[in-house]
Structure formats: structure tokens, C-alpha cells
Amino acid sequence: MFLGFCTCLDTISITQPIRDSPDGDGDVLVSNGETFALGFFSPGKSNYRYVGIWYHKIPEKMVVWVANRDNPINDTSGFLSIDTQGNLVLFDNNDQTVPVWSTNSSALSTNGYSVAQLVDSGNLVLFQNESKKPLWQSFDYPTDTMLPNMKIRLDRRTGINKFLTSWKSEDDPSEGNYTYRIDPAGYPQLMLYKGQVPWWRTGHWNGIRFNGGPVFRLEPITNNTFVSNDNEISSMSSIYNISILSRIVVDESGLVQRFILLDQERGWTQFSSMPAETCDQYGYCGAFGLCDYKNTSEFECTCLPGFEPKSYSEWKFRDATHGCVRKPGSLICSEGEGFVKLENVIVPDTSKVVGNSDLSLEACEKECLRSCNCTAYASANISEGGSGCIKWHESLMDTRIFAGRGQDFYIRVDERELAQYAKKSKGFVATKRFRAIMVVSGLLILFSIGVFAYCATDNFSATNMLGKGGFGSVYKGQLVNGQEIAVKRLSKHSGQGMQEFKNEVMVIAKLQHRNLVRLLGCCIHKEEKMLIYEYLPNKSLDQFIFDATRRADLDWSKRFEIISGIARGILYLHQDSRLKIIHRDLKASNVLLDASMNTKFQILAWLRYLRRPNSSKNKQNSCGYMSPEYAMHGLYSTKSDVFSFGVLLLEIISSRKSTECINGSHFPNLIGHVWELWNDGKVLDIVDPLCQSFSTDEVSRGIHIGLLCVQEAATERPTMSDVIFMLANETTLPLPNTPAFTSHYADSSKSSGAISWNRVSITALEGR
Structure with a gap:
């Protein structure tokens, strides 16, 4: 028999419920070891009330389980109790006829003597009071968080699938868009879905870990297990030291994150966050594609041996959606025929593979050769030196390379491909070793950057200064190993605090794209804050296109590559990066060129504009590139970047500055002049006379796209994905409407309406 109610107890009974209260501080259950608490709460800015479990001694209320996530209570009248049937039930005090939520267990005590207890693992257990037989537990009904000893589980006998589902938002714990569950087909694997679409996968269990999952260097702390038998398929993580807290969360943005708390002062440490890069996105390189995010070539995607891109034009613009096909012939x-061995591979999707745990790897190869439909094979279990066999008979989807995380993978090729690969196989292994050396060297460089920043730049000598702006100065430097670097020494009066600096570094470090300037490291010493970037010897684009001599080095082919590179980089920021970024300072001086004249641009200015979006200084620095809604009202969106891109595109084609007054023009800027020529059917007159070997059709299309980007209304401008498609394909383009900053200068004698594209269609194939 229970004594009078005390909020420090860890049990609920039929005579001892817990109640919410008007002040929001209702009754709370606390587990015996005071690790977890259960009670009523309101998430974020919401006023709805939910019953949840959270960490008891952590100041921030970190909720790990919610009972009534899809059925909130509108006020603070709720109470949680045991009913006469022995179920744990949640009632709204205003209506006690139908419970808001219930355990609804069918194996309950008939005499009603059930008790619910919050145990120190974070599990809420309903059991018979006398026999202590468990009847129901919250671990069997996870929400968005997986705690140690909790299972993600599929019952093979009943088909019941227990999985994680994200919150809808930080203010709404109802079921969101992302689920993390077991896919039992083929060789089972854990899959993250966005709705019904695969978003990321762990790969199959290879005897040590999930083949495509993050590598945890926490062996003394955690133990991950996977079970697949006739009864169940399950995944579980446990902690050897119970004083250490661990959780895996599927957040509302679609990330599977793992956190460890070693002690209160250090706070939570994030050990993994998946998907972490572009190659983690399911099927990023399409069928028979191979993704390697460390690939130093133009694109992370290549085709598997024996295959080629299905659409070369799409791959040119970094779009591998349609994947690869067998090479002709x-x-x-x-x-x-035979097999090419690829090392350190996260093997393709195993949902349609055929497996045999008894076959050796040699026998697996022979089995695959016997079937003409077998495209590849691999070991099922790498923990025992490569035992078991898994074979693919259909498309190979979501194949990735990542050193230290993958395994050997064997792809079927014909005699000709096998012979060609044999000639370069030694080089392939050498390349892998070289990359490993570079990774180690990179870590050493990052470690030493802060120490050598001053002597690398000759104590920030004026002779080494590359440029100066309102946010600081940039100096050329050289590390002790000879590598040239660019050091951004941030102004002490920039208004940026230490936390803002750390935030900016974290943002830039997470952005990995060949058209973005690579951040090598940072340095913080007292009031000094520095960012260390890769050095780009050709400096900025404006020093080429606006220079009377150097712009002659840019023929149309090179200018088109620069335009395409800028477009790809902006699309990555808008759509493909983990963080959606609006650049807001895209201009010729921020577009840099490496030794091979490849485009790279900076995003350093991004955060400072969050604080001063409409300052006169910013307007002056970006005069001619800012969209009207941003310049006049401080409103920005991805369409603001599209406007800046359109201005930059016209500058690259014409080698004229956007603010330049052109003799004979009725407009005081480049946009107006181009619009005037468009109306007169003379738009090719804007092309730089020093631009050699250009295609009139391609240049005309480029100018047309530029005018579409600088239209007055943001809603009428294309997206960057539209821009890339229009640049790559000869499709019919919509007519542009009046550009921004031209209506006040229009000559009333000229038509201000849109002129047909046919008036500037030119069939001549020669350049001027």
C-alpha cells in the first residue's frame, strides 16, 4: 500500500496519479538514481501540454520520449493515472470519459493492481504490482530518441516495427517527416526516410558495424549490437559506464545525431550527424554511380568500372540523377570477363541482394559468374576475414567510397575493361595511399596553423597584403611545409564577438564544394581572430574581366566555365548543402580563381549581414549587385542571389561594370543598357570585343538568362536550378520582363514591353 503522494517517488498507481498544474509546475516522477524525470511540459513556444520523459539534472529540458505526441492537451487540467483495467491512462480533467492517451495493453492484471515505474534507464515500465511482471514499457514505443538498451526492432512473427520518428518542429512533438527504421528486405539495414523516400542508410551489418554508418571511436564507452534471426531484426546500443549519458536523435531537419555526455560541465558532445555530406544522400550519384566526397576532380560522382554517364550533359552540370549505364560494346x-576490386567501399543498397552466410568469398565469385544477371558481390561479414556472400542482380544504387569505413567490393566487367583496369590497378592503390598521407598531413597542418600564422605572413607585412575590407585584411602566407595560404585577419572593430566568430567558422567548415573557397583552419588568440583559407593565385574575377589586357585571356569557353561554376556553387548553398545559405554578397570581387582558372567564391560576408542587412556601407560595397527588394527594404531570399548572379553574368559577357555609364545609352547602368539593346534587337553589341571564339547562340542565351535573373519582381526570377538547366539545354526560354532599376530612365519613345526572343535569334556560327 502506497503512502501519501510525494513528487520524488518514481511510481504511479491507481491511488497515486500525477497531475498538471496551472502554473506549469505539475507533479514530477523522478527515477531512483535521479537520472530521468517524467511529467507535463510544453515544447518550445507551444502552449499545448504533453506528458514526457527528460533528463532530470540537466538544466535544459532534453525530452527523450513523449506519450501523447499526436494528442496534446489544450490546458493544464491533465492527469496521468492507472485505470480499473490496469492501464496507464492520460485524461483531460475536463473530459474523463475518453482518455487522451493509454497504454491499451491486452496482457494486464484483471484486479487493477498495476503500477507504472520510471526506471533509471529512462524506461517507463507498467508491471503487475505483486508479481512484478512487465506488461508494457515505453522502450517499445520510441518517439524521436533512442536511449542505451532501447531497440529499433522489427518483430518477424507479428510484423510490428518499432522505429524513431522525428518531431514535426521544435514546438511540435507530433510525428514529423523523417523515420529511422529497419528495412528487412535482402540483407537488413537501417534506413532514414523522408516520407516514403530513402534519405540515408547505414548499410548492412558487416559483423563489426553497419557498413555505411559512422565510425565510432568509443569502444571503451559504447557497444553496438545487431540481431537478425527468425524472431526479430533489431539494433541496440549500450553503455559500459552507466554514469555516461548517450542518446541517438532523429531531428526535425532530417539528421540522425548521436550525443554523449561525459560530465555536466563539458556538456553534450556530438559524435556523429548523418547524413554528413553529399555522398551520404541516398542515390546521390544514381544507379551504377560511385560517390567519393574527397574526389579532387570536378565532381564527387564517377561511374563504376565498366559504366559511363547516361547523360554527359547532365553530369557536366553536376547532376547524376540518371546515373550510369554499361559502356557500349x-x-x-x-x-x-572477371571482377574489378574496389577498396574501402560502402557497398550498394542491400535491399534486393541475394545472400548466403555459408559461402566463402571465392565461392561467392564463382556463384556470381554462373549467373549472367549477377553484377557484383562482396563479403557479408568482414569480422571473420571475409566470410559469407552477398550478390547483386539488379541496379547498384548508393555506392560510396570512404577510407576506413568501407570494405572490398567486386564489380563485374568484360575482358576489355578488366585488361584496362589491370594496367592501372597499381596506380589506384597508390592513389589511395597518397590520399591517406594527405589526410594525416592535413591534420598536422591544421594543428600548426595557429602557431605559424604570424611568421607565415611575415608578421602581417604590408607587402603580403592581398586585400582589405570593412571586415578585416587578407594576407598571403606560407606554412613551414611550403604550402601557400591566405590569412583573413579579422578587424577588432568589426563588431563580431567570439561566439559569432565560432558560429561562422562552423558554418563555413560544413560547406564542402569545389566552387567554394576551402577553409583550412582558424586561430583565436586573445582579441585576435583569423581564418586561414587556401591561396588562389589568380585572385578575383574583377581583376580579369575589368582589365583591358587580362580579359583577353578569357575566351568564351573559359567565361562559360566561370559562369557555370558560380551557378553550381550558388545552387549548392541554396539547395544541396546541409545548411541553406543565402550568400547576399555575390559580386566579381568575391569570385576567386585558382591556378587553373576554376571558379571559387567566398561566403565570409554572410553572417555580418545578419546584423546589418540594410546598412549604407553594405550597399556601397555591393552597389550594382543588390536586388531592389534588398537594397530598398532589407528583404532577402534566394531570389536576391539570383539577381546578383544575373548582374555578374552580364558583367562577364560584356567586361563592363554593372554601375558603368555607357556612351550613347539612355540608362546609367549596365542592366539598363542591355535592356535597351534587347529592345532594339542588338543585344550582341554588349559582348566584350576581346571575347574570342564565342557561339552566338550560347552568348545570346546567356544574355537572355541574365535578363531573366534581374527582373524587377523577385517571383518572376528563375531559381538557380532553373538557371543551370537553361544554361545546359537548348530549351525555349520565357520572355524577360522589365529589369530592376530601369523604369525611371526608360525613353518614352521606345517600347518598354517585352520583345520577342526571335528578334535576337542569330544563326551565324562565326564569332565577331
Whole structure:
């Protein structure tokens, strides 16, 4: 028999409920070891009330489980109790006829003597009071968080699938868009879905870990197990030291994150966050594609041996949606064929593979060769030196390379491809070793950057200054190993605090794209804050296109590559990066060129504009590039970047500055002049006379796209994905409307309406 109610107790009974209160500080259950608490709460800015479990001694209320996530209570009248049937039930005090939420267990005590207890693992257990037989537990009904000893589980006998589902938002714990669950098909794996679409996968269990999951260097702390038998498929993580807290969360943005808390002062440490880069996105390189985010070539995607891009034009613009196909003339299932071995591979989606745990790897190869439909094979269990066999008979989807995380993978090729690969196989292994050396060297460089920042730049000598702006100065430097770097020494009067600086570094470090300037490291010493970037010897684009001599080095092919590179980089910021970024300072001086004249641009200015979006200084620095809604009202969106891109595109084609007054023009800027020529059917007159070997069709299309980007209304401008498609394909383009900053200067004698594209269609193939 229970004594009088005390909020420090860890049990609920039929005579001892817990109640919410008007002040929001209702009754709270606390587990015996005071690790977890259960009670009523309101998430974020919401006024709705929910019953949840959170960490008891952590100041921030970190909720790990919610009972009534899809059925909130409108006020603070709720109470949680045991009913006469022995179920744990949640009632709204205003209506006690139908429970808001219930355990609804069918194996309950008939005499009503059930008790619910919050145990120190974070599990809420309903059991018979006398026999202590468990009847129901919250661990079987996870929400968005997986705690140690909790299972993500599929019951093979009943088909019941227990999985994690994200919150809808930080203010709404109802079921969101992302689920993290077991896919039992083929060789089972854990899958993250966005709705019904695969978003990221762990890969199959290879005897040590999930083949495509993050590598945890926490062996003394955690133990991950996977079970697949006739009864169940389950995944579980446990902690050896119970004083250490651990949780895996599927957040509302679609990330599977793992956190460890070693002590209160250090706070939570994030050990993984997946998907972490572009190659983690399911099927990023399409069928038969191979993704390697460390690939130093133009694109992370390549095709598997024996395959080629299905659409070269799409791959040119970093779009591998349609994947790869067998090379023409490939003779599969013929004499002399064999397998190419790829190392450190996260093997393709295993949902449609055929497996045999008893076969050796050698026997697996022979089995695959016997079937003409078998495209690849791999070991099922790498913990025992490569035992078991898994074979693919259909498309190979979501294949990735990542050193230290993958395994050997064997792809079927014909005799010709096998012979070609044999010639370069030694080089392939050498390349892998070289990359490993570079990774280690990179870590050493990052470690030493802060120490050598001053002597690397000759104590910030004026002779080494590359440029100066309102946010600080940039100096050329050289590390002790000879590597040239660019050091951004931030102004002490920039108004940026230490936390803002750290935030900016974290943002930039998470952005990985070949058209973005690479951040090598940072340095913080007292009031000094520095960012260390890769050095780009050709400096900025404005020093080429606005220079009477140097711009002659940019023929149309190179200018088109620069335009395409800028477009790809902006699209990455808008759509493909983990963080959606609006650049807001895109201009010729912020577009840099490496030694091979490849485009790279900076995003350093991004955070400072959050604080001063409409300052006169910013307007002056970006005069001619700012969209009207941003310049006049401080309103910005991705369409603001599209406007800046359109201005930059016209500058690259014409080699004229956007604010330049052109003799004979009725407009005081480049946009107005181009619009005037467009109306007169003479738009090619704007092309730089020093631009050699250009295609009139391509240049005309480029100018047309530029005018679409600088239209007055933001809603009428294309997206960056539209821009890239229009640049790559000869499709019919919509007519542009009046550009921004031209209406006040229009000559009343000229038509201000849109002129047909046919008036500037030119069929001549020669350049001027």
C-alpha cells in the first residue's frame, strides 16, 4: 500500500496519479538514481501540454520520449493515472470519459493492481504490482530518441516495427517527416526516410558495424549490437559506464545525431550527424554511380568500372540523377570477363541482394559468374576475414567510397575493361595511399596553423597584403611545409564577438564544394581572430574581366566555365548543402580563381549581414549587385542571389561594370543598357570585343538568362536550378520582363514591353 503522494517517488498507481498544474509546475516522477524525470511540459513556444520523459539534472529540458505526441492537451487540467483495467491512462480533467492517451495493453492484471515505474534507464515500465511482471514499457514505443538498451526492432512473427520518428518542429512533438527504421528486405539495414523516400542508410551489418554508418571511436564507452534471426531484426546500443549519458536523435531537419555526455560541465558532445555530406544522400550519384566526397576532380560522382554517364550533359552540370549505364560494346557473360576490386567501399543498397552466410568469398565469385544477371558481390561479414556472400542482380544504387569505413567490393566487367583496369590497378592503390598521407598531413597542418600564422605572413607585412575590407585584411602566407595560404585577419572593430566568430567558422567548415573557397583552419588568440583559407593565385574575377589586357585571356569557353561554376556553387548553398545559405554578397570581387582558372567564391560576408542587412556601407560595397527588394527594404531570399548572379553574368559577357555609364545609352547602368539593346534587337553589341571564339547562340542565351535573373519582381526570377538547366539545354526560354532599376530612365519613345526572343535569334556560327 502506497503512502501519501510525494513528487520524488518514481511510481504511479491507481491511488497515486500525477497531475498538471496551472502554473506549469505539475507533479514530477523522478527515477531512483535521479537520472530521468517524467511529467507535463510544453515544447518550445507551444502552449499545448504533453506528458514526457527528460533528463532530470540537466538544466535544459532534453525530452527523450513523449506519450501523447499526436494528442496534446489544450490546458493544464491533465492527469496521468492507472485505470480499473490496469492501464496507464492520460485524461483531460475536463473530459474523463475518453482518455487522451493509454497504454491499451491486452496482457494486464484483471484486479487493477498495476503500477507504472520510471526506471533509471529512462524506461517507463507498467508491471503487475505483486508479481512484478512487465506488461508494457515505453522502450517499445520510441518517439524521436533512442536511449542505451532501447531497440529499433522489427518483430518477424507479428510484423510490428518499432522505429524513431522525428518531431514535426521544435514546438511540435507530433510525428514529423523523417523515420529511422529497419528495412528487412535482402540483407537488413537501417534506413532514414523522408516520407516514403530513402534519405540515408547505414548499410548492412558487416559483423563489426553497419557498413555505411559512422565510425565510432568509443569502444571503451559504447557497444553496438545487431540481431537478425527468425524472431526479430533489431539494433541496440549500450553503455559500459552507466554514469555516461548517450542518446541517438532523429531531428526535425532530417539528421540522425548521436550525443554523449561525459560530465555536466563539458556538456553534450556530438559524435556523429548523418547524413554528413553529399555522398551520404541516398542515390546521390544514381544507379551504377560511385560517390567519393574527397574526389579532387570536378565532381564527387564517377561511374563504376565498366559504366559511363547516361547523360554527359547532365553530369557536366553536376547532376547524376540518371546515373550510369554499361559502356557500349560491353560483353558481359562472355569468355575472359572477371571482377574489378574496389577498396574501402560502402557497398550498394542491400535491399534486393541475394545472400548466403555459408559461402566463402571465392565461392561467392564463382556463384556470381554462373549467373549472367549477377553484377557484383562482396563479403557479408568482414569480422571473420571475409566470410559469407552477398550478390547483386539488379541496379547498384548508393555506392560510396570512404577510407576506413568501407570494405572490398567486386564489380563485374568484360575482358576489355578488366585488361584496362589491370594496367592501372597499381596506380589506384597508390592513389589511395597518397590520399591517406594527405589526410594525416592535413591534420598536422591544421594543428600548426595557429602557431605559424604570424611568421607565415611575415608578421602581417604590408607587402603580403592581398586585400582589405570593412571586415578585416587578407594576407598571403606560407606554412613551414611550403604550402601557400591566405590569412583573413579579422578587424577588432568589426563588431563580431567570439561566439559569432565560432558560429561562422562552423558554418563555413560544413560547406564542402569545389566552387567554394576551402577553409583550412582558424586561430583565436586573445582579441585576435583569423581564418586561414587556401591561396588562389589568380585572385578575383574583377581583376580579369575589368582589365583591358587580362580579359583577353578569357575566351568564351573559359567565361562559360566561370559562369557555370558560380551557378553550381550558388545552387549548392541554396539547395544541396546541409545548411541553406543565402550568400547576399555575390559580386566579381568575391569570385576567386585558382591556378587553373576554376571558379571559387567566398561566403565570409554572410553572417555580418545578419546584423546589418540594410546598412549604407553594405550597399556601397555591393552597389550594382543588390536586388531592389534588398537594397530598398532589407528583404532577402534566394531570389536576391539570383539577381546578383544575373548582374555578374552580364558583367562577364560584356567586361563592363554593372554601375558603368555607357556612351550613347539612355540608362546609367549596365542592366539598363542591355535592356535597351534587347529592345532594339542588338543585344550582341554588349559582348566584350576581346571575347574570342564565342557561339552566338550560347552568348545570346546567356544574355537572355541574365535578363531573366534581374527582373524587377523577385517571383518572376528563375531559381538557380532553373538557371543551370537553361544554361545546359537548348530549351525555349520565357520572355524577360522589365529589369530592376530601369523604369525611371526608360525613353518614352521606345517600347518598354517585352520583345520577342526571335528578334535576337542569330544563326551565324562565326564569332565577331
